[in-house]
Amino acid sequence: MAKTPIPDVPPEAAGPGGLLSENIMHFGRVLRRAGLPIGPGQVLAALNAVEAVGLGSRVDFYWTLYSVFVNRRDQRDLFDQAFHIFWRNPDILERMMQIMLPDAGGAQQSAEDAEEISRRLAEALNPNQDGGDDNEEGEEEITFDATLTWSAGEVLGDKDFEKMSSEEIRDALDAIRRMRLPIMEVPTRRFRAHPSGGRIDMRRSLRAALRSGSDYIPLMKRKRRTRHPPLVIICDISGSMERYSRMMLHFMHAITNDRDRVHTFLFGTRLTNVTRYLRYKDVDAALERVGEAVVDWSGGTRIGHSVHEFNQNWSRRVLTQGAVTVLISDGLDRDEGTGLALEMERLHKSCRRLIWLNPLLRYEGFEPKSVGIRAILPHVDEFRTIHNLDSMRDLTRVLGAETPRNMESMARWRSAAA
Amino acid sequence: MTAIPNTVDEAEALLRSGDYLPNRSLATALYLSLSLGRPLFLEGEAGVGKTEIAKVLSETLGRRLLRLQCYEGLDVTTAVYEWNYPRQMVEIRMSEAAGDRDRGALEADLFSDNFLIKRPLLQALEPDEAGAPVLLIDELDRTDEPFEAFLLEVLSDFQVTIPELGTITAETPPLVIITSNRTREIHDALKRRCFYHWVDYPSAERELEILKVKAPGTAEALSEEVVGFVHKLRDMDLFKLPGVAETIDWAHALTQLDCLSLDPEMVNDTLGTLLKYQDDIQKIEGSEASRLLNEVKSQIAAAGAA
Numbered sequence: 001m002a003k004t005p006i007p008d009v010p011p012e013a014a015g016p017g018g019l020l021s022e023n024i025m026h027f028g029r030v031l032r033r034a035g036l037p038i039g040p041g042q043v044l045a046a047l048n049a050v051e052a053v054g055l056g057s058r059v060d061f062y063w064t065l066y067s068v069f070v071n072r073r074d075q076r077d078l079f080d081q082a083f084h085i086f087w088r089n090p091d092i093l094e095r096m097m098q099i100m101l102p103d104a105g106g107a108q109q110s111a112e113d114a115e116e117i118s119r120r121l122a123e124a125l126n127p128n129q130d131g132g133d134d135n136e137e138g139e140e141e142i143t144f145d146a147t148l149t150w151s152a153g154e155v156l157g158d159k160d161f162e163k164m165s166s167e168e169i170r171d172a173l174d175a176i177r178r179m180r181l182p183i184m185e186v187p188t189r190r191f192r193a194h195p196s197g198g199r200i201d202m203r204r205s206l207r208a209a210l211r212s213g214s215d216y217i218p219l220m221k222r223k224r225r226t227r228h229p230p231l232v233i234i235c236d237i238s239g240s241m242e243r244y245s246r247m248m249l250h251f252m253h254a255i256t257n258d259r260d261r262v263h264t265f266l267f268g269t270r271l272t273n274v275t276r277y278l279r280y281k282d283v284d285a286a287l288e289r290v291g292e293a294v295v296d297w298s299g300g301t302r303i304g305h306s307v308h309e310f311n312q313n314w315s316r317r318v319l320t321q322g323a324v325t326v327l328i329s330d331g332l333d334r335d336e337g338t339g340l341a342l343e344m345e346r347l348h349k350s351c352r353r354l355i356w357l358n359p360l361l362r363y364e365g366f367e368p369k370s371v372g373i374r375a376i377l378p379h380v381d382e383f384r385t386i387h388n389l390d391s392m393r394d395l396t397r398v399l400g401a402e403t404p405r406n407m408e409s410m411a412r413w414r415s416a417a418a
Numbered sequence: 419m420t421a422i423p424n425t426v427d428e429a430e431a432l433l434r435s436g437d438y439l440p441n442r443s444l445a446t447a448l449y450l451s452l453s454l455g456r457p458l459f460l461e462g463e464a465g466v467g468k469t470e471i472a473k474v475l476s477e478t479l480g481r482r483l484l485r486l487q488c489y490e491g492l493d494v495t496t497a498v499y500e501w502n503y504p505r506q507m508v509e510i511r512m513s514e515a516a517g518d519r520d521r522g523a524l525e526a527d528l529f530s531d532n533f534l535i536k537r538p539l540l541q542a543l544e545p546d547e548a549g550a551p552v553l554l555i556d557e558l559d560r561t562d563e564p565f566e567a568f569l570l571e572v573l574s575d576f577q578v579t580i581p582e583l584g585t586i587t588a589e590t591p592p593l594v595i596i597t598s599n600r601t602r603e604i605h606d607a608l609k610r611r612c613f614y615h616w617v618d619y620p621s622a623e624r625e626l627e628i629l630k631v632k633a634p635g636t637a638e639a640l641s642e643e644v645v646g647f648v649h650k651l652r653d654m655d656l657f658k659l660p661g662v663a664e665t666i667d668w669a670h671a672l673t674q675l676d677c678l679s680l681d682p683e684m685v686n687d688t689l690g691t692l693l694k695y696q697d698d699i700q701k702i703e704g705s706e707a708s709r710l711l712n713e714v715k716s717q718i719a720a721a722g723a724a
C-alpha cells in the first residue's frame with residue numbers, strides 16, 4: 001500500500017481549497033482509474049459542489065461527491081467503496097485489505113460481482129504495484145486461456161460448420177466479415193424535405209414564397225424519414241452449440257459494427273450482455289474481451305432462466321422503439337423447459353418480431369420433439385436454420401422484409417410442435 | 419414565493435413543505451442542482467415520484483411549471499417553437515389587399531414575435547416575474563438520440579437560435595428537472611451536465627410516512643399492513659414491482675371500500691391497483707397472497723409485542 005495516493009491529512013482537518021481540493025482531485029483520479037468516466041470537468045464541479053454544501057457533515061459530503069461523480073446506477077457500489085476507503089473508514093479499509101491480499105486470487109475467479117468491483121478498485125488505488133502479485137498473474141492466465149480457446153477453435157475448424165477445413169473456415173470468416181445485413185426500414189415520426197412527399201412543409205413553403213418574390217406560394221413537400229429498428233441478438237453458447245458459437249460470434253461482430261442500435265447477449269446458464277465488447281473494430285480484440293467477460297462457455301443450457309433474466313433486466317431497456325429480436329439456440333434445455341413457454345411469450349409480446357435460428361433444423365428429419373423446442377415454437381414469428389454461409393445470407397433477406405415470408409412453414413412447425 | 423434553499427436541510431424542508439418526503443441523498447442532489455444551476459437528472463422505476471419532485475418544487479417555490487413530455491420523434495417544432503402559418507397566410511393576403519407594405523416590411527412583420535408559437539423549451543428561457551420557471555423534461559428516454567443531442571446545446575448554454583429572430587438567451591436559467599424510466603440509456607454527454615440521482619423505492623418507515631401524508635384518511639393499522647404487503651411484493655420475482663404511486667392508490671382504494679384491516683379476499687379483489695401485469699397477478703393471487711399477508715400480520719404482531 002506504500003504507493004497508494006491516500007491523503008496524509010484527513011479532509012476534515014483541511015480548509016476549503018488547498019489540501020482538500022487536491023484530495024478531491026486525487027479521489028476523482030482514483031475513481032477514473034476504477035473505470036468511472038470522470039474528467040477534469042467533474043472534478044471542478046465537485047470542488048464547486050463541496051464549496052456550496054460545506055464540510056458540515058460526512059453524510060452531506062458523501063452525497064455531494066456522489067451526485068457529481070456518479071451518473072449510472074451500477075456505479076453506486078464502486079463509488080461507495082471508494083469513498084469509504086479514500087476518506088478513511090477503518091472498518092471497510094480492513095475488509096478491502098483482505099481482498100487485496102494475495103490469496104484472494106482463487107476467490108476472484110469464481111468472483112461475485114461485488115468482489116470483482118473491489119478488485120478493480122484495488123488496482124485503481126494501487127496502479128504501480130509490481131512483483132509478487134498473484135492477482136495480476138491470475139488475470140494474465142485467464143486472458144491466456146481465452147486466447148487459447150479461440151486458437152484451438154481455429155485448429156478444430158474442420159470439426160464442423162458443415163465440416164469445413166480450417167482454411168475454409170478462414171474464408172468463411174472473411175465472408176462473414178464482409179456480410180451486410182439490411183434490416184427493413186420502418187417509418188419514424190421525423191420528416192425530411194422531399195419533392196414528392198405526401199405532406200406540405202409549411203415552413204419551407206413560406207420561406208420560398210418570400211424569397212422568390214412572386215405572387216404565389218410554391219408548395220414544398222416533406223416525407224417521413226425511415227430508419228431500421230433496433231436489433232437484439234440473444235445467442236446460446238452452451239456445450240451443444242459449441243460448434244456454432246464461434247461462427248455466430250463473428251457473425252454478431254460483423255452486424256454490430258455495421259450499424260448502430262444492435263444489442264448482443266450470450267447465455268449458457270446465465271445471461272451476459274456483450275454489446276460493448278463487440279463494438280471493438282478488431283474482431284480478435286472483440287472476441288478476446290467477450291471470452292473474458294463470459295464465464296459459462298460450453299456448459300449446460302438454462303434457456304428459461306436466461307430468457308427470464310433478459311425479460312427482467314433488459315427487455316424494457318433494449319426492446320423499445322419496435323426492436324427485432326433474433327434468438328440463436330438449439331432449444332435443448334437442461335431445465336426441461338421449466339417456465340420457458342411463459343418467458344418466451346413475454347419476450348414475443350415485447351418485440352416487433354422474434355426470429356429463432358436453430359442449427360438443428362438443417363437435418364432433414366428434424367422434428368420438434370424436445371420439450372424446450374416445443375415450448376419456444378408457438379411464440380416465434382420465424383423459424384430458420386443457421387448452419388452455413390448460405391443460411392446466414394438468407395437471414396439478410398428475412399430481416400430485409402417487413403412481414404414474415406414463410407407463414408405456411410411456420411404454421412406447419414407449430415402444428416408439429418403442438 | 420419562497421427563496422431558493424441555502425442548505426441541504428432547507429432543501430429537504432422545502433420538499434417536505436410540499437408534502438414530498440425526500441431522503442438525504444435526494445435533498446443533497448436537489449440543493450446542488452438549485453444552487454449551482456445545473457439540471458437534476460432523476461432516474462428510477464415508474465411510480466417512485468420523479469415527476470412529483472418537479473411539481474412540488476414549482477408549487478413550493480411559487481415558480482411556473484413548464485412540462486415537456488417526451489416521445490419518439492419529438493422535434494424543434496413541438497419542443498421549442500413553431501411559426502403560426504395560417505396567421506402568416508392571412509397576413510400576406512391582407513397586406514396584398516391593402517397594398518400598404520413593401521416586401522421587406524412584410525417579411526419583418528411575418529417573422530416577428532406576434533407569429534411565433536412558443537413551446538416549453540422557449541418559454542422556459544423567457545423572464546418571469548416569479549423567477550425562473552421550473553422546466554420538467556419528462557421521460558427523456560422515450561425520445562430518440564437526435565433530440566437528446568439538441569437538448570445538450572440548450573441545457574449547457576440555455577439559449578436557442580431562431581434563424582429569423584436571432585439567438586434567445588435566458589437571463590436567469592430555468593430550474594431544470596429531467597426524468598427517465600431507463601427504457602434506454604441516456605448518453606453520458608447529457609448526464610455529465612446534470613446532477614444524477616437514482617430514485618429508489620423508499621424504506622418501509624418512509625413509505626409509511628408518505629402514506630400518512632398522501633392518504634391521510636387511511637387507518638393506521640391498515641397503512642402498516644399495506645406497506646408491509648407491498649414491501650413483501652417488492653422482494654418477489656415480479657415483472658413490474660409496485661411503486662409508491664401504487665401503494666398510495668391501493669391505500670385510497672381500500673379506504674374507499676371501508677376496509678380497516680387486510681384480509682385475503684380483499685387483497686385478491688384489489689390486486690389490480692398494485693400489479694399491472696396479468697402474469698404477476700396470477701402469480702400472487704390466491705394462496706400466495708394469503709401467505710404473504712399472514713407473514714405481514716405476524717411480523718406486525720411481533721413488532722407490537724416487542
